[in-house]
Amino acid sequence: MKEKNITLKDIAIQAGTSVTTVYRVLNNKEGVGDELRQRILSISKELGYTLNYAASSLSKKATNIVLFFPKKDETSKYYTNLIYEGYARFKEEIAGFNITFTEYFYEYEAEDLSSRLEGLFNDKSFKVDGMIIFPMRSRQIINLLNRFAGRGIPMVLMDKDLTEVDRLTCVKPNEELAGSLSGELMCKLVRTPGKILIADYDITVLESDLNIIDGNSSNFEQMIQTKRNDLTTERIHISYRDNQLYHYMKDRLESDANIVGIYSTTARNTVSVAKAVFQLNLQKKITVIGSEVFEDNIQMLQNGVIDAIIYKNPFLIGYESLKILFNYVIKGQETRKQYNITPRIILESNATVLADSY
Secondary structure: OOHHHOOHHHHHHHHOOOHHHHHHHHOOOOOOOHHHHHHHHHHHHHOOOOOOHHHHHHOOOOEEEEEEEEOOOOOHHHOHHHHHHHHHHHHHHOOOOOEEEEEEEEOOOHHHHHHHHHHHHHOOOOOOOEEEEOOOEOHHHHHHHHHHHHOOOOEEEEOOOOOOOOOOEEEEEOHHHHHHHHHHHHHHHOOOOEEEEEEOOOOOEOOOOOOOOOHHHHHHHHHHHHHOOOEEEEEEOOOOHHHHHHHHHHHHHHHOOOEEEEEEOOHHHHHHHHHHHHHOOOOOOOEEEEEOOOHHHHHHHHOOOOOEEEEOOHHHHHHHHHHHHHHHHOOOOOOOOOEEEOOEEEOHHHHHHHHHOO
């Protein structure tokens, strides 16, 4: 039979059950035993039946999805804009479904995000069917998100994970692999003994004693220690804001001749690092590995200031975050507890091609 001719009644007859039971299974409702559920799913697949999710959603009350995301600032173009663009792209793809989106944009402060979360949590009239959050990381935020989880609201954490939160899943870069890739690359590019600085300040970490494993810096250090015993590493936790990191790097590079390389784990840090190296004309002495592809970084690649970039595909992070939540809420598809986006090494020859693809 053709797909359009298959009805719930056809499946019910073959399964030896009622149309209501078939409907419950295909719409991921409870109250049907596992054995019968699997038999119905198997028969529907054999018959080529496909549930029209769009039509199904239009016949029900609107599904409400909420997004919490940082406000745009002068640094958003380096990374978070692309995450939002990925989210917006999938949002366009599901425009035919009966879904409403409520979007909250917050300042990079725990107080701003927490007040918005509190306001939504206390609004008993507002129904939330799913949430996507680019989180700031503090105990207060963890506690607030777990209050939403206590109401059974599925949450997708975007880009940054909080393992203490009972979230549906997290879509993030594979930071451990990013650290290993950059460490191995640094070992190959640096020809002389010396010190490697790691600029790994993270604006989302608001409490330094939180149980957050920095797999990026750790794996970078481990790779250096394993492959190059003539190199040492030092982490630099200084904010890029108000040019703090730039001035620190400039002063440090002028005073410490032992520095032979710098690895920046984030896009924002990379801008400050590259600017300092460029201003001091040290591109032939200092090997720089940065993060993310955007106009400033491409120019620094072309000028020889940055030797390579670790690209974490922020667009895909945003796209997959909404796609996974959509598939769970609308289609009832199960999900893993974490999705790691594979990073890539970018050089001058492929940087412009990647940038043009968006």
